[in-house]
Amino acid sequence: MKCPVCGGAELIHDARDLPHSYRDETTLIPAVAGDWCPACGDCVLDAADGARVSAAMLEFKKLVIAGTVDRKSGRRPLRKFGHKN
Numbered sequence: 001m002k003c004p005v006c007g008g009a010e011l012i013h014d015a016r017d018l019p020h021s022y023r024d025e026t027t028l029i030p031a032v033a034g035d036w037c038p039a040c041g042d043c044v045l046d047a048a049d050g051a052r053v054s055a056a057m058l059e060f061k062k063l064v065i066a067g068t069v070d071r072k073s074g075r076r077p078l079r080k081f082g083h084k085n
């Protein structure tokens with residue numbers, strides 16, 4: 001199947017980590033199954049993983065809003081107020 005986004009390449013079925021950004025924060029949604037475009041990097045998700053990815057994006061958005069993002073990766077949450085060096 002040709003990429004529906006750029007039409008430039010055949011899609012490759014694979015499971016990859018999908019980067020996702022909200023505001024200034026970026027996360028990786030692990031092992032997303034779908035058809036990946038080697039030309040533009042876009043992905044047509046498998047039906048089963050579409051729901052999982054949507055849920056992960058929603059969850060990440062909540063974490064960003066709550067300021068508790070990235071506990072898993074060990075990065076400290078952003079501290080915009082009261083930061084001391």
Ligand SMILES: [Zn+2]
Pocket residue numbers: 003004005006007008009037038039040041042
């Ligand atoms: Zn493409």
